[in-house]
Amino acid sequence: xxxxxxxxxxxxxxxxxxxxxxxxxxxxxxxxxxxxxxxxxxxxxxxxxxxxxxxxxxxxxxxxxxxxxxxxxxxxxxxxxxxxxxxxxxxxxxxxxxxxxxxxxxxxxxxxxxxxxxxxxxxxxxxxxxxxxxxxxxxxxxxxxxxxxxxxxxxxxxxxxxxxxxxxxxxxxxxxxxxxxxxxxxxxxxxxxxxxxxxxxxxxxxxxxxxxxxxxxxxxxxxxxxxxxxxxxxxxxxxxxxxxxxxxxxxxxxxxxxxxxxxxxxxxxxxxxxxxxxxxxxxxxxxxxxxxxxxxxxxxxxxxxxxxxxxxxxxxxxxxxxxxxxxxxxxxxxxxxxxxxxxxxxxxxxxxxxxxxxxxxxxxxxxxxxxxxxxxxxxxxxxxxxxxxxxxxxxxxxxxxxxxxxxxxxxxxxxxxxxxxxxxxxxxxxxxxxxxxxxxxxxxxxxxxxxxxxxxxxxxxxxxxxxxxxxxxxxxx
Amino acid sequence: xxxxxxxxxxxxxxxxxxxxxxxxxxxxxxxxxxxxxxxxxxxxxxxxxxxxxxxxxxxxxxxxxxxxxxxxxxxxxxxxxxxxxxxxxxxxxxxxxxxxxxxxxxxxxxxxxxxxxxxxxxxxxxxxxxxxxxxxxxx
Numbered sequence: 001x002x003x004x005x006x007x008x009x010x011x012x013x014x015x016x017x018x019x020x021x022x023x024x025x026x027x028x029x030x031x032x033x034x035x036x037x038x039x040x041x042x043x044x045x046x047x048x049x050x051x052x053x054x055x056x057x058x059x060x061x062x063x064x065x066x067x068x069x070x071x072x073x074x075x076x077x078x079x080x081x082x083x084x085x086x087x088x089x090x091x092x093x094x095x096x097x098x099x100x101x102x103x104x105x106x107x108x109x110x111x112x113x114x115x116x117x118x119x120x121x122x123x124x125x126x127x128x129x130x131x132x133x134x135x136x137x138x139x140x141x142x143x144x145x146x147x148x149x150x151x152x153x154x155x156x157x158x159x160x161x162x163x164x165x166x167x168x169x170x171x172x173x174x175x176x177x178x179x180x181x182x183x184x185x186x187x188x189x190x191x192x193x194x195x196x197x198x199x200x201x202x203x204x205x206x207x208x209x210x211x212x213x214x215x216x217x218x219x220x221x222x223x224x225x226x227x228x229x230x231x232x233x234x235x236x237x238x239x240x241x242x243x244x245x246x247x248x249x250x251x252x253x254x255x256x257x258x259x260x261x262x263x264x265x266x267x268x269x270x271x272x273x274x275x276x277x278x279x280x281x282x283x284x285x286x287x288x289x290x291x292x293x294x295x296x297x298x299x300x301x302x303x304x305x306x307x308x309x310x311x312x313x314x315x316x317x318x319x320x321x322x323x324x325x326x327x328x329x330x331x332x333x334x335x336x337x338x339x340x341x342x343x344x345x346x347x348x349x350x351x352x353x354x355x356x357x358x359x360x361x362x363x364x365x366x367x368x369x370x371x372x373x374x375x376x377x378x379x380x381x382x383x384x385x386x387x388x389x390x391x392x393x394x395x396x397x398x399x400x401x402x403x404x405x406x407x408x409x410x411x412x413x414x415x416x417x418x419x420x421x422x423x424x425x426x427x428x429x430x431x432x433x434x435x436x437x438x439x440x441x442x443x444x445x446x447x448x449x450x451x452x453x454x455x456x457x458x459x460x461x462x463x464x465x466x467x468x469x470x471x472x473x474x475x476x477x
Numbered sequence: 478x479x480x481x482x483x484x485x486x487x488x489x490x491x492x493x494x495x496x497x498x499x500x501x502x503x504x505x506x507x508x509x510x511x512x513x514x515x516x517x518x519x520x521x522x523x524x525x526x527x528x529x530x531x532x533x534x535x536x537x538x539x540x541x542x543x544x545x546x547x548x549x550x551x552x553x554x555x556x557x558x559x560x561x562x563x564x565x566x567x568x569x570x571x572x573x574x575x576x577x578x579x580x581x582x583x584x585x586x587x588x589x590x591x592x593x594x595x596x597x598x599x600x601x602x603x604x605x606x607x608x609x610x611x612x613x614x615x616x
Contacts, residue, residue, distance in 0.1 A: 090551075096568065096580050097527030097554065098547030102505055105528065249560035250537050253529065256553055261530040263553075335607070336550060337489040339562055379537045380512075386530070387505035448581035 007319035014322050015213055020044035022322045022334055029088045031457030032081055041089050042324070046210050049085050053078040060205025066196055067134045070188045070469055077462045079191055083166040084460040086158075086210055090326045092455045099447075103261050104391060106446045108398030110171050115403045115433040117168025120160075121186035123424050124193040124407070127416045134196050140413045141200025146223050147357055149284055149306035149350030151409035153267035154209060154216050155329035157201065159406040161194035162327070170459040171450055175439065177432075180461040184471040187463075197410060214324035216269045219282070224272055227310050228280060230346040230362050236317075240365050244309075244345045247368045250375045251285040251307050257382050258287060258295055260398040264405050265289075267329040274312070278343065279323065281311040281331055287375060290353070291404060294385060294397065301378035304349040307371070308360075312344030347371075353412060395437070396429070480614040482600060483591070485569035487610035488550045489559045495542035496601040496615050497521045501592045508535050517541075521602065521612075523595055525588050527552035527567055536561055542602045544569050544595070544612060546588050547578050564602045566610030571595075 014021050021043030028038030029045065039048045050058045057065075057075040071079065099106075128137055144152045165187055172178040198207035201218050209216045219227075234241040255265030267284040274280055285307045288298035313320070318341035321334045331338070347363040349371075363371060386394070404426065411417040420426040440446040453459025500520040502508050511517055512534055522540055524532060527548015532540065536557055543565040548554055550567065558565035568578050571594055576587045595612070603611040 093549040093551040094553070096547055096549050096578075097545075097552035098578075098580075098583075099526050100528040100531055101503070101524065101526050102528070102531040245560070245562070249557065249562075252560055253533055253537055253557050256529050256557070257533050261528050261553060330556065332551070335490065337491060337559065337562075339489075339559065376537050380534045383505070383530075383534045384509065387509070444581070451581060 009315040009318075009320040011315055011320040011322055014043065020047070021213070024324075024332065024334070025093055027092060029085050029457055031084050031088070031460060032462055039085055043213050045085060045089060046213075049082050050211075052081070058082055058211065061199070062205070063138075063199075066138065066199045069192075071191060073184075073463050073465065073467055073469070076184070076187060076191065079161070080166065080460050080462060083162045084457045086208060086327060087162055087166060088455055088457055089210065090328050090330075095451055095455050100261060102386065103398060104395050105261055105398060106451065107440060108260070108395045109402065110440050110446045110450045111395065111433055111436060112399045112402030113163060113167040113171045114175070114436060115168075115399065115430060116164035116406070117172060117183070117186070117190075118430050118432060119403070120164050120407060121189040123411070123416075123420050123426065125189050126419070126424065127411060127414045128193065130416050130419070131414050134192070136414070137193060137196040137410075138200030140410055141197040142203070143413060144201045145203070145218055145220050148227070148282060148308040148348060149355075149360060151264075151267070151286065151353070151405070152197070152201065152413065153284065153329055154269070154325070154327055155263050155267060156406055156409055157194060157197045158208065158327040159264075159402075160197065160410075161191050163402065163406060165190040165194075166460060167454055170454055173461055174449055174453045174459050175436065175445070178473065181464045181467045181471060182473040184463055184467050184469055186472060188469060193410075209325055209327045214326055215271065216325045216329075217272055218269055219272070224280070227282065227346065228274060230348075231310055231312055231344040232346060232365050233344050234342060234365070236340050236342065241342065243368050243372075244347075244365050245339055245342060247347065247372050247375070248283070248285075248309055248311070250372055250379070251287055254287045254298075254375050254379045254382070255285045257379060257386070258289055258292065258298060259405065260401045262401060263328045263330060264401065268325050268331045270325055270331075271313075271323050277315070279313045279315055281313065281325070283309045283311060285309065287378070289405065291408065292397075292401070294382065297381040297385060298378045301374040301381070303374055303378055304351045305353050305355070306350045308348040308350065310346040310348075311342055313338055313341050314343045315341070317341040317343065353409075400427070479601075481572050481611050482595060482598065482614055483544070483566070483569040483571050483612040485544070485566040485610055486549050486555075487604050487606055487608055488555045488565040488567060489604070490607050491562065491564055491604050493562070493564050494601055494603060495521065495564055496599070497541060498599050499523050499544070499595045499597060501596040502532070503592075505531065508532065511535065512538055521600055523592065527554045529553035529557045536563065544602075546591055547583075564604040564610070566602060566604070566612060569610075569612060
């Protein structure tokens with residue numbers, strides 16, 4: 001540590017009611033609140049957005065609220081506004097990254113957004129019916145409380161509403177193929193599904209980490225105790241510390257690559273405060289997703305579906321001022337470098353997505369070298385394989401990563417994935433979206449228009465007052 | 478006083494100060510060739526985007542330092558550089574030029590100017606500041 005000597009950790013102040021948190025960026029958000037005070041990032045931004053809501057949907061809500069069949073127009077608009085801010089909060093700086101040079105991400109993203117908005121509602125409705133209604137969906141969310149290596153996690157659950165509804169509707173509005181009053185019923189279907197999964201997982205009345213000062217403390221205490229008991233001490237600067245952090249980085253990199261440079265391969269929960277004052281972050285790194293055909297190189301390398309790392313951070317060692325586990329499952333801290341403050345760790349492997357928890361096995365830090373080699377081998381092979389793909393294949397593969405994987409874990413647990421494939425043509429491309437493939441490259445739509453609408457918040461038009469909750473799209477004019 | 482050639486976002490503050498010859502990588506084939514040459518450790522890598530897949534094998538095999546022309550610490554490459562503890566300066570701009578990266582509104586000339594000025598220079602990265610990372614001449 002070069003810059004924190006003599007300083008103390010102050011992160012607990014962030015959890016005091018009056019505290020507004022730190023600013024992680026200088027930018028501010030306007031969205032649908034033109035003429036009002038700009039909204040900041042972080043805890044203060046969450047408070048501002050809650051204060052501008054017309055309904056109570058952004059406060060802690062009850063099980064009865066969640067089981068209700070549909071949202072009102074005010075509730076839909078409050079969720080639309082909050083998700084738009086939340087998207088800005090977690091992604092506006094990431095979105096400065098420009099072109100990949102490898103994978104045309106902006107292109108595949110916008111196609112997936114729109115595809116999800118069109119296709120997911122009937123699949124989610126069928127899934128809700130198959131599990132016996134809203135309680136069944138909440139139960140799917142609740143499974144994450146006693147599991148590691150599960151994709152029923154913050155980023156996937158958030159994506160249902162933020163991406164499938166928020167960005168999907170925003171993209172279609174920007175393309176001028178729908179109007180603000182269209183697809184109210186379908187929007188309700190998507191957002192209800194999201195709310196039920198997230199509420200069932202958190203069980204504190206909130207649905208998003210940003211509503212709880214960026215905490216995702218979902219695991220049951222006895223389950224956490226079993227994990228914590230496996231942790232090995234790590235001395236910063238020691239070879240063992242290096243082996244653990246190197247493996248964390250390499251596996252995280254492959255999880256990004258296997259998921260086409262998106263966050264779906266990574267899932268953090270926490271921070272959990274341990275009895276000794278240290279913080280635990282649980283990190284799932286999905287290095288081998290069997291539904292992706294390009295993941296065959298990960299099979300060949302002998303990689304499991306997921307590695308889970310228990311990461312112990314000493315907050316005093318880094319004079320931690322704020323820690324955020326955001327809604328796309330990523331941990332950010334101030335100061336930024338938490339790696340040198342890692343003082344303990346454990347690694348687990350889940351062979352398949354449905355491997356029972358009792359068969360998830362620990363890997364000693366001293367034995368990580370073998371696994372690191374497998375990860376590096378798969379990374380190089382997957383890179384070479386991807387580099388040979390043409391642009392069209394890259395775009396549609398990436399589109400599938402979003403459109404399929406974001407709701408895959410929920411369909412798997414509901415037992416409806418095969419039905420979605422067989423009866424709902426889940427892996428087919430809707431003809432409207434197939435045609436948009438040619439539209440999105442015109443006039444900078446994918447590279448400039450959509451990012452501008454999505455990340456400024458200007459594209460999330462509210463549903464008109466008095467719109468029917470039953471409204472779909474009555475006319476194509 | 479050493480000459481500061483370029484500045485940008487510092488992904489994470491570290492006392493590590495890697496030095497090497499800047500190698501501009503414009504295509505996946507450049508990345509593969511560099512790794513196969515066995516000289517990855519001699520170079521500070523200069524890339525245009527802030528995404529992580531493009532540099533994936535280089536990061537995995539031990540890149541010592543990275544400079545990007547777009548992106549931020551919250552970008553995927555920023556996150557991975559932090560995890561690997563690979564010093565990284567993002568959205569670097571030349572100190573001798575007024576040209577700056579603007580999302581969705583930056584023409585190729587901006588990137589070409591930076592690549593032309595830095596490629597082949599021997600430099601050292603200074604990432605001790607909380608916010609600003611610096612590319613310092615080490616010729």
